[in-house]
Structure formats: C-alpha cells, structure tokens
Amino acid sequence: MNLLQLVLSLFIARVLALALDKIKVPGITAYILTGIVLGPSIFAIITDVNPDIVVNFSLIFLIFYSGLNVDFKGLRSYLKQALFTTLTGAGITLALTLGVMLYLGFSPIASLVVAISVSNTATEIVVVMLEHIRGISDMFRRVLIMASFLDDLIAIGFIAVIKGSILGNYLSVGVEVLKLTLFLGLVLGAMYALVRKYPKIIYPLIVNWDYLLLLSSAMLFGLVYVAMKTGIGEIYGAYVAGLSISMLRLVKDPTLLYEVRVEELVSRMSTVLQFFIIPIFFIYVGARTDASLMVSSTTLLVLTLAIVGKLVGASLPLILKGEYAAGLSMGVAMNVRGSIEPAVVLIALEKGLISTNIFTAVVSVSLITSAAVPLIFRVISEYVEI
Secondary structure, eight states: OOHHHHHHHHHHHHHHHHHHHTTTOOHHHHHHHHHHHHSTTTTOSOOOOSOOHHHHHHHHHHHHHHHHTOOHHHHHHHHHHHHHHHHHHHHHHHHHHHHHHHHTTOOHHHHHHHHHHHTOOOHHHHHHHHHTOOSOOHHHHHHHHHHHHHHHHHHHHHHHHHHTTOTTOHHHHHHHHHHHHHHHHHHHHHHHHHHHHOHHHHHHHHHSHHHHHHHHHHHHHHHHHHHHHTTSOHHHHHHHHHHHHHGGGGSOOTTOHHHHHHHHHHHHHHHHIIIIIHHHHHHHHHHHSOGGGSSSHHHHHHHHHHHHHHHHHHHHHHHHTTOHHHHHHHHHHTTOOOSHHHHHHHHHHHTTSSOHHHHHHHHHHHHHHHHHHHHHHHHHHHHSOO
16 A cells, blocks of 8 residues: 555545444444455555555554453453353364365365454454443453453464464474463563562552553563564564553552553553554455455355354353353354454465455454444343343
C-alpha cells in the first residue's frame, strides 16, 4: 500500500467501524471488510498487497496488546476451569477440523494450519463483548477470558513455528517448542519474582507515567529484539512482553495503584492502536482476501467445523456439571474469532503453506463470527442467567 491508499483505507475503515459500533459489532470486522472492498478482488483501490514494515510492525503491536489484556488474577483463581475449557474447546475443534480436512484430501500442513487457526478465540473481542453486557457472573467472565488467553498462547506458539518454516521436521518443531517454553518461563518467572518479592523496586516505575511508558516500550522492543536474535521470532517476543507488563497487576497493593496504572496503560494503548495500527493490519488481511472465494464449499466447510467444534467443546465442562444454560452460553461466546487467527493464516499464506482459497475461508470465518457472535451472545444473556 502506498501512502494515498493507506490514508483512504484508514478513513473508510474508521467511518465504517463507527457505524458498526452502533450495533455492537467489533471494529476488526469493519477493517477486514474495508480491505476486501478496496482490495484487488473488488475495487482494486489497494493494488500493492505485498507485506511491508508497517504491516509487520502493526502485527507486533497487535500481539503485544493481546498479552496486555491477559488477567493473571483470573488465571490464578480459575486456572482449572479455564484450562479444562481450553482443552475441550480447542482440542475438539482442532481434532474435528484436522480429521475432516484430512479425510477430504486436504494436505496435512494446510489442515493443521486451519485447525489451529479456527481453534482460537479472540481475546480482544471477548473483552469488548463482555464490556457491553451486564449481569454476567465474575466466574463466567474470568473463565471465558482466561480460556481465550490459553487459546491465544497455542496459536501464537504455532505462529512462531510457522515463521521458522520448520513444519514437517518433527525434531526441529520439538526444539522450537522447547525454546518457546523456556523463553516464556524464564521471562515470566523473572517478572513474577520481581513483582512478588521486590515491589518497592517497581513502585517508582509505576507511579510515574513516563517511567511506566519507558518500562513498557523497553520491554516490548527489548524482548522482540532478543526473540529475533535467538530465532524465536518477533511475534512471540511481543506477546511475552505484553504478558510481562500484565503481571504488574499481581503486585499486592491495597490501594490498587498498580492495577489501575496497568489498566490505564491498556486503555491508552488501545486508543493508539485503534487509531491506526490495528486497522492497518486487518485492512491488509482483507486486501489479501479473494472476495470471489468467500462463498465457497471450503468456506462453508471451515465455518461449520469451527462453530460445531467450539460450541460442543467449550460447552462441555459446564454441561458436565449440570449447568446447561451456562455451558451453551460459553460455547457460543468462545466461538468469537477475529484477531490471532488471521495472523496465523496470513503468515502461512506468505510462507506458501496454504492456498488463497484456504486463507480466504479462515478470514471469512473470522469475519462472520466476529460480527455475529457478539450479537447472538448479547441476546442469550438477556434471557439466560449466566
């Protein structure tokens, strides 16, 4: 995209996002739609769809923001429930999608990319969706957010594997997973120790907004650099940086200053990201989408597998406890997509691992579920006590 195309795309995307917000449809839906309409497959206003540094930078900030939104207090309180929901929700979706696509003759790599992509739940959209709905129990909110975070962790780890172009080499994949696990454990372990044992060291960095901004940016760019130099990849480095800053919420402070400061950082970051950074990435995703392939048998197949897998899998933990209404509501809510999965398939497309047809199918699933699920969930919440 040249500057003229970019400016026009951002203008249209922001206007459309404002219009769709009136009916509580997330902005990401508007951004992808803008890219599709202005892209080569319809009006061809955006003609250059080759990735550039702006798009890659946008993706880094999107992933960083995903990490910032993680609620570690909820993870500590509801880890078992969230983990069970992720294992059944993502697990059943992944197994169903992978099995059916392999049976129908899709390649193993393409089937795996699609299966992991549609197994994800969009944490950012979940958070926004819950903000618009009142009367939901704290347990339901926290389990939903934490389960979507665990989904993200799987998807972002898979992105790192794709970026390394090592799919198919099982030894290399195993080594890469080990590297990712060690990197995550070392950074978060060090941050947790600092937060819990030495809060006085952190205090001056939190109370002063300029210092907090410096800490956040230094961790983001520093960890991205280290991750790139060690072969882990900038995406995973950005995510771990977001998680590290999010851990500041765990500092024991009766005044809640730390938590308030982190929430303020997330709020300000959200404003900047929504202003132009996130729209750029999703406009680009839309521009890479072939509109003529959106209504196809592949799209219908992937959409059906994604919805059925998540609905059944994410509902299961609560249904087994006899909470049928809450279980169905969880299954519906966990079906919202639209953040990480377009990144997964975009990178896979650019690495030559999947076709445009499959890429378009997954983007279409993201588009449909990001628009429809919040509306459906809001209607359900009005009639069901969750």
